[in-house]
Amino acid sequence: MxxxxxxxxxxxxxxxxxxxxxxxxxxxxxxxxxxxxKYRTGLQGLDHELLFSERSPYASRQRSGGSMALNTSMTWYKIIFKAPLGTEPVVVNLSDMGKGEALFNGMSISSFVADKNGCTVGPYTHRGQYAGSKCLTNYGQPTQILYHVPWSFLRDDDNTLVLFEELGGNPSYVNFETISIGKAYGNAYEGNTLELSCEQRPIFAINFTSFGTCGAFVEGSCKGDKDALNILS
Incomplete structure (x- = not known):
């Protein structure tokens, strides 16, 4: 076939x-x-919960702290975790995995490829016709290690992450991170009030602000006697 x-x-x-x-x-x-x-997408064992369900007789379970199978191909891993606090975007770091698929509470966030063997450690010349072996940056590193996890996939209580590893990896270092937004801009005309908030958390510092083009983050041409940063401070 x-x-x-x-x-x-x-x-x-x-x-x-x-x-x-x-x-x-x-x-x-x-x-x-x-x-x-016939061609069919997905895995039948996954659809019928034959491989990672608690009821499955085919699943080989290994509790945390035991001798877990590492760097083995065609291996399933199941992790129970709590959702991160807050409302900021959530990503999962799969830098120590190889190639496979990640599912949160049964919903796939797509396949992952974190293999580090795709590019030769530099320096590397980019002259001539383009080829996939020519790395743009970060020689010897995977092209992507952070994968977005939609909040709609997560629950308030326990969550289940299932990893299907095809090449071999180490799930012990899989971790979750939240992404913070570092820039904000808005329009406020004379006589109006512009309010800044950070999801009910304190704003520690404002590094740049100016009267000018919204979102440009450069000094505006309509600078007044009172500097915008001093007004906010």
Missing amino acids: TRGGVSDDPTDTTTPPPLTGVKGDETVIKDLSLHSW
Whole structure:
């Protein structure tokens, strides 16, 4: 069976191999090429909770603190965690994983590829025709390690993260982070009031403000006698 067509299959397997079995003393060969094939996305074991459900007899459980299987391919990991506090955007750091899929409470945040072997450690020349092996920056590092977790995927109580690792990784270092917004801008005309808030948390400092083009973060041309930063302070 080819994956993505003959051009994408390095083994050039144009027809499925025969299925061989034994029935008594007789060897039975079934030619799969004579049957119709259907394409289906996802994993049946995942849909029916055969691999990570508490009720599944196929799941091999390992409690925290024990000898967990690390850096092994085709391995499932299940983690129970509490949602981070606050309302800021949440991301999960998968820098120590390899390649696979992450699911929060049964909902996928897409596949992840955190493998560090994609680029050769620099310095590297970028002359000539572009190729995927030419890294733009961060030689020897994965292209992405932080993956967004929508708040709609998370619960107030316990949450479940399931990782399906294809290449091999270490889930011990998987952690969650919140992303803070560091810039804000708004329009306020003369005689009106502009209020700043930070999700009921204190604002420690305002580094730049000016009368001018909203969102430009450069000194405006309509600067008055009273500087905007002094007014806010």
